Amino acid sequence: MTQIETRLAELGVTLPDAPHACMANYVPFVVVGNLVHVPGQISQNAGGLIKGKLGADLDVAAGADAAKTCAISLLAQVKKACGGDLSRLVRAVKLVGFVNSTPEFTDQPKVINGASDFLVAALGDAGRHARSAVSAASLPLGVAVEIEGSSRSARDARAPACGFPAPAAGASRAA
Template sequence: MTDRIARKLEELGLSLPEAAAPVAAYVPIVEAGGMLHLSGQLPFRDGQLITGRLGDGVSLEDGQAAARACGLMIVAQLKKYLNGDLSRVKRIVKLGVFVNSHADFTDQPKVANGASELMVALFGDEGRHARSAVGVPVLPLGAAVEIDAIVQLG
């Protein structure tokens, strides 16, 4: 699967970022009972954090790109934790998507699709997952989107 994901990333014109180090007192991944629980991942593009509020200066398309960037960071964290062996990923179980939103913005599910569609593109049917997508008034460091995940190992 690792080679398949690498090929798919190349086909999509995407690359994995360097797995980000924690910015506070937590670890990126906890393994329990064959499941990986990933801490919330922030969106980085070319090493820069994507910031701002959806519905207040950040477009839906930019929000989707930020969610996709969070998804790429999730895969980067998985790759690092699994010592490069993404074939151990059996299923993307759930994504929790937090969208920095203006009070009138209600398209959080559309923003979350940026990450959801990436997971399906990379992992196929094993990338189909349960999901929540919620609007919040602020995220750490002013990030536009933050996403956590639960992943089943095979």
């Protein structure tokens, strides 16, 4: 296990071996240079999709839990992009977090903290990232949170570290 995976085990988090496949005609990650771009990951865990609107159906704590599942999916995709070797992950770069909420909801940052706090807990300083947190009028399949991300891997595009993704396939879902 890498140092990161030891830390994940301490946190009680197991990254899915086969991250959620895509809902449509796109790919689970794209590598350009040493940047890995991961599409929007929707809130879900082993129990299925985490649905609902903040400000109506879910409280902030439940929203933060939902955001954490997005971050776990992001990290699982990055691991796959790095050929299964998370030690090639240099740092998280940026998250954009979309919260499914009522028009009156104002605690987007506390919700997306569920993702940010997890990444820092798992990756240490390398988990610190730039971030935006906004509300979406609604989200795919009614999920509570969707987060996209980019991160930096160790090597450069001219000698690609992670290879380009194969076409998407599979039964599970990402937005």
